[in-house]
Amino acid sequence: MGIVALRDILRPALENRYGVPAVNIVNSDTMHAVLAAASAEASPIIVQTSVKTVRTLGPEVIYANWTAMTRGIGVPAALHLDHCPDRDVISECLRTGWNSVLFDASAMSVVDNLAQTIEVVREARSYGADVEGEIESITGVEDGIGSDEPSERQSLEVCLDFIARSGVDVFAPAIGNAHGHYAASPKLDYQRVRDIVDSTGLPVALHGGTGLSDQQFSELVSGGCAKVNISTALKRAYMHSALDYLQTAQSENRWEPLHLMKRTGEAVEHMVVEHMRILGSSGRANP
Numbered sequence: 432m433g434i435v436a437l438r439d440i441l442r443p444a445l446e447n448r449y450g451v452p453a454v455n456i457v458n459s460d461t462m463h464a465v466l467a468a469a470s471a472e473a474s475p476i477i478v479q480t481s482v483k484t485v486r487t488l489g490p491e492v493i494y495a496n497w498t499a500m501t502r503g504i505g506v507p508a509a510l511h512l513d514h515c516p517d518r519d520v521i522s523e524c525l526r527t528g529w530n531s532v533l534f535d536a537s538a539m540s541v542v543d544n545l546a547q548t549i550e551v552v553r554e555a556r557s558y559g560a561d562v563e564g565e566i567e568s569i570t571g572v573e574d575g576i577g578s579d580e581p582s583e584r585q586s587l588e589v590c591l592d593f594i595a596r597s598g599v600d601v602f603a604p605a606i607g608n609a610h611g612h613y614a615a616s617p618k619l620d621y622q623r624v625r626d627i628v629d630s631t632g633l634p635v636a637l638h639g640g641t642g643l644s645d646q647q648f649s650e651l652v653s654g655g656c657a658k659v660n661i662s663t664a665l666k667r668a669y670m671h672s673a674l675d676y677l678q679t680a681q682s683e684n685r686w687e688p689l690h691l692m693k694r695t696g697e698a699v700e701h702m703v704v705e706h707m708r709i710l711g712s713s714g715r716a717n718p
């Protein structure tokens with residue numbers, strides 16, 4: 432157990448059809464809370480960082496926290512870089528010790544995206560790291576990356592060709608999902624997930640995990656979405672619990688930052704535990 436490759440978390444998840452939460456953390460407190468949830472639930476876990484978080488905190492600080500907080504951890508855990516169009520940031524995170532990266536070249540043509548993804552896979556392999564690939568942008572803006580316009584979808588043949596030739600370990604297709612808040616329940620293309628998974632034997636990464644129903648999660652996970660990205664739910668749990676605490680602090684004129692950290696940590700941990708139970712990753716730390 433402890434730090435493992437992304438593929439070693441996703442392979443058993445795909446085989447046994449459960450989903451592993453891949454949670455975007457924003458600081459050391461939220462990293463701690465996400466890892467606490469994994470330990471409490473005996474669940475594998477993927478901790479993700481957006482490029483914005485990497486730029487804000489710095490890769491060295493994030494990685495120092497990661498190694499300190501995962502020392503002796505009893506569950507499989509991987510550190511992943513989410514949506515990154517910047518090859519320099521990819522190289523820096525791989526060099527520092529991230530276990531996997533999502534090279535997001537969805538703004539490029541599929542031909543250029545493929546050429547660059549092949550290079551990223553080669554680079555990642557030299558560090559023993561894995562790669563998530565994407566050729567259609569996921570609707571919605573995630574920490575400054577993306578667009579609210581629904582993306583153009585590629586044919587199944589183009590997706591399968593990209594997966595085979597790039598050598599990626601996990602693929603993130605557009606299936607009617609979106610980052611951020613769903614104004615209405617999305618119409619999800621479950622068949623597209625099944626087609627990709629059945630044809631390639633690779634897991635699919637589900638983006639836009641916040642706000643999906645238990646039923647939607649269950650259908651997607653049984654189709655082969657082994658990596659389930661959760662970001663907005665963490666931001667909400669963190670900020671709402673902070674606001675709640677700060678309002679009480681103001682009304683009582685009692686100011687204790689350590690209590691604030693405890694409250695936000697508990698809220699984030701609770702949110703992640705709930706997702707682990709819905710996705711079926713609880714108790715899967717020892718497959």
Ligand code: 13P
Pocket residue numbers: 455513514573609610611612637638639640641660661662663664
């Ligand atoms: P949400 O913000 O909708 O949870 O999506 C997270 C995500 O897909 C990160 O890449």
